Amino acid sequence: xxxxxxxxxxxxxxxxxxxxxxxxxxxxxxxxxxxxxxxxxxxxxxxxxxxxxxxxxxxxxxxxxxxxxxxxxxxxx
Numbered sequence: 599x600x601x602x603x604x605x606x607x608x609x610x611x612x613x614x615x616x617x618x619x620x621x622x623x624x625x626x627x628x629x630x631x632x633x634x635x636x637x638x639x640x641x642x643x644x645x646x647x648x649x650x651x652x653x654x655x656x657x658x659x660x661x662x663x664x665x666x667x668x669x670x671x672x673x674x675x
Contacts, residue, residue, distance in 0.1 A: 601672045602656040612649060614658070616671055626671055639664035 605617040612629035632643050639662055642648045652658045659665040 601668045603654050603658065603668045603671065606652065606654050606658060608650045608652070611646065614652070616658075618668065618672060622672070626674055628666070631666065637664075 599620060602619045603616055604619050607615045609615055609625060611627075612632055613625055613627050615623065615625050617623045628649075632640055632649065639660075642662055643660060643664060648660070648662075652660055657665050657668045658671070
């Protein structure tokens, strides 16, 4: 089965409740992920107001081109 995110909800700080297409729902803290990335796409996401603006399109995406693979989030849970 190909894992996709079907829904995500911002909770607080860098925590997001993620729902996957197999029914799994978990809270993921992405603080370390966002802060450890040196790629320029992730730099603006260190600001909570920018981080909160994610959208779901099979994965978490941001308008600046940053994304996080659903498999990574699934494996973190």
